[in-house]
Amino acid sequence: MKVLMFGWEFPPHISGGLGTASYGLTRGMASIPDIDVLFVVPKAYGDEVKEGLDLIGANNVKVAYKQIHYRGESRSFDKIEVDSQIVPYTDPEDFWKITRQEEKDNRLIVETNDRGMLDFTGSYGSGLISEIDKYSIVASVIAAENDFDLIHAHDWLAYPAGLAAKEVSGKPLVIHVHATDFDRSGGNVNPVVYNIEKQGMEAADRIITVSNLTRQTVINKYHIDPSKVTTVYNAVEPQGGIYDEYEKRSINDKVVTFLGRITLQKGPEYFIEAAYRVLQVMDNVRFVMAGSGDMMEKMIRRAAELNITDRFHFTGFLRGSDVYWMLRLSDVYIMPSVSEPFGISPLEAMQSNVPVIISKQSGVAEILTHAVKIDFWDIDAMADAIHAILSYPALSEMFIKNGREEVENLKWENSARKVREVYLEAVN
Amino acid sequence: MKGICLFFEVHQPLRLKRYRFFDIGSDHYYYDDYNNETILREVAQECYLPANKLMLKLIKKLGPEFRISYSLTGVLMDQLETYAPEVLDSFRELAATGQVEFLAETYSHSLASMANKEEFIKQVRMHGDKIKKHFGAEPVSFRNTEMVYSDETGSWVADMGFKAMLTEGAKHILGWRSPDLLYCNSINPRLKVLLRNFQLSDDIAFRFSNRDWNEWPLTADKFAGWINKRDDDAELINIFMDYETFGEHQKAETGIFEFMEELPAAIMTSTDYTFMTPSQIAEEFQPVSALKVPDPVSWADEERDLTAWLGNDLQNAAFNKLYSLADRVSNCNDEDILNDWIYLQVSDHLYYMCTKFFSDGAVHQYFNPYESPYDAFMNYMNVLSDFEIRLDAACPGDDVNQEIVSLRKKLEEKEEEINERVIEIRRLRSKVKSLTISSTASGEEKKEKRKTAGAAVKQKKQGTGGKKPVPKDVKPAGKGKTSKTKQTKRSK
DSSP states (O other): OEEEEEOSOBTTBOSSHHHHHHHHHHHHHHTSTTOEEEEEESOOOSOOOOTTSEEEEGGGSBOTTOEEOOOSSOOOGGGOOSOEEEEEEOSHHHHHHHHHHHTTTTOEEEEOOTTSBOOOOOSOSTTHHHHHHHHHHHHHHHHHHSOOSEEEEEHHHHHHHHHHHHHHHOOOEEEEESOOHHHHHTTOOOHHHHHHHHHHHHHOSEEEESSHHHHHHHHHHSOOOGGGEEEOOOOOOOOTTGGGGSOOOSOSSEEEEEESOOSGGGOHHHHHHHHHHHHHHOSSEEEEEEBOOTTHHHHHHHHHHTTOTTTEEEEEOOOTHHHHHHHHHOSEEEEOOSSBSOOSHHHHHHHTTOOEEEETTBGGGGTOSSSEEEOTTOHHHHHHHHHHHHHOHHHHHHHHHHHHHHHHTOOHHHHHHHHHHHHHHHHO | OEEEEEEEEEOOOOOBOOOOGGGTTTOOOOBOHHHHHHHHHHHIIIIIHHHHHHHHHHHHHHGGGOOEEEEEOHHHHHHHHHHOHHHHHHHHHHHHTTOEEEOBOOTTOBOGGGTOHHHHHHHHHHHHHHHHHHHSSOOOEEEOGGGOBOHHHHHHHHHTTOSEEEEEOOHHHHTTSOSSSOEEESSOTTSEEEEEOHHHHHHHHTTTTOTTSTTOSOOHHHHHHHHHTSOTTOOEEEEEEEGGGBTTTBOGGGTHHHHHHHHHHHHHHHSSEEEOOHHHHHHHOOOOEEEOOOSOBOSOTTTTSSHHHHSSHHHHHHHHHHHHTHHHHHTOOOHHHHHHHHHHTBTHHHHTTOGGGGTSHHHHHHTOOSSSHHHHHHHHHHHHHHHHHHHHHHSOOSHHHHHHHHHHHHHHHHHHHHHHHHHHHHHHHHHHHHHHHHHOOOHHHHHHHHHOHHHHHHHHHHHHHTTSOOOTTHHHHHHHHHHHHHHHHHHO
């Protein structure tokens, strides 16, 4: 079975869990003999890991003068036999001329570079929506050019691409929900994003969610038929001793680490409040908030206000090996997310022998046994758990021993096998 | 003659409240009163009261042919006194019939037998006193917490004067032998050992209401039939179970009370077994052989061992921490501390930390007020930390504290020594002074002496050197003094 897969990012160019998860899943799929994956990202840099799959960057696909189908109306595919043309333009003058015509024809106007290709940033910047649109255009080109049996689109940024490919090819579409806008926004859902998500979910033949938590969101908030939504949990790539390279200790104090984007979704403020409580009783402990995000300044101010800055450290955004180093230094890893569809990072912490505290509002809490689970708002419980892990060696040792064993059994091959079952349902 | 022994364990743990680490050192009350009261009242209504009523009715109806035995834990009796005294009254009524035997056990349903012999004995005595206080008679039979038994524990129990002890008829200790006979302790054969017939006991306790069980529904006649079908040489059927089987584990709707009401008559009419209590059995029967149990057994789970309480690192850490305090507690007279000490030993605290529940699911989770074993451990260790702080304050005794005490002692000794030396120095100095004045009266020298005391002393020493040797150890002191004087002069 050949799968045309649309993602948004791919290692090493990742900003979050989406890239890690899509990569892990494709790695897992490489172990299944009857599945071939053609993976498309908006921007290919050329240095991506490409074991076991073909990777296309949408920025390297020539769209000029390609016949692609216009996706402006919600007519079914077989009725739109007539493909419209993508008209590339390179200067404003052309654009003006073309847009004047556009009202008459069913043409879609996009800006190409002088090689007839579309430029992508592959980032999450201000032109995100137009980039998603462009991505879907290229998707239809790729769909027309390649043979495949099924389309698999990762997260809302790639849903329109998946939809376009489905309309061109008529092949079944599976969308993979790694997060919804309810998770990202803390409830203030962006209507544009919501619509893109809902359209994708409605058009999809099958939906994969990364946890039952997310499955419930898809069913309740997007009103999707539960029978087509399946949960497939993420896994974690074995690290094979990568953490051992890093010096374990440079300070004697215990280290409690928060690692992630400092945004509302991740619950950084609860971490600070819990730290404050612990610091009132314990003096051999330091807290680290590693990462960056829109709430960072607020968090620094709060730490100053609580007068704990001598024990509460900010590292800014950590890249590559610094992440491993940070984990290696940690005695407790904490993920107090307000809303976390899955959350791979605690699994990485467990791999590096760090006990983890996770919020019950995370998908990963559904599969982990050897972790402390607390409500994200329960600062007392969080502080208590931190104190207990740091104070009672037997507890910490149990978590390390059992935790490591537990994550070793979370394999992407198993997730891939479940995804394959969903594919079979979608195809038949 | 054949005997059947009906024995019921009556126990409710004293659950701990959510105890955060910031409570350590400030909040010394550990118990979840609301839950303990609610649960106890509920169990009293659903089980203890109706079951006692039924037993009393059966005793009155069937006369001296019907006998039963109980073990009420001290922790349960304490809770009954506070929350449901009417239950104690109904047990007293049963006791008054003379057909009910109350067994001894550890006061707090603890695993002290696995840690500390003195503590174990103390708790058994304490429990015996309580039983005597409530039911008028000193217990003569014993059953340990959760039927825990080993040769060693058995010998301790024998040494304490008990005649009989109950335990599990575990397959791995019996091998090919039958549980339906009387055995004795292998170290001290005077102790008779009664073994639970887990097949028949669990038919009632666990399987009674299970509709997937091919024997469902279980009737009194059917059960009596099974008793008849035991081996020909069976002498003794021991049916031991939680009293909470009636109305709690098996709800009243399942018909468990009706079953119990019919059972004694069915056994009396259709079998040749007689209802007996453990002490009667110990009198009437001869043990067939000694039972070798080097490693402790219990009646829990498939393994019939202690892994439900001491099966993982968390449980062992908590258990060891707890009993590391035992010696100091035994030197302590603080009533509150002694009380908490009893309640912190309740074995259920360890049971909640069991990680086996991933496989042995149903039973463990049913009884567990915590979300996870880790949760249970954290809470318990916090409580234990506070307890230790109080113990430190009341009766210092652990290594660090002993160190502090010994250092303080050393300090005091040194201080005393210094004082002695200072007196000695003064004495010597005054002697030197008088000698100097008498021997050299030159005005120049006097001036010099006023200028620098050190030089004066030196000269004095030189002057007195020949006459009287200055003790060696005074010298440095003198020098120190000298330099100090110099310094103060310079600073001026």
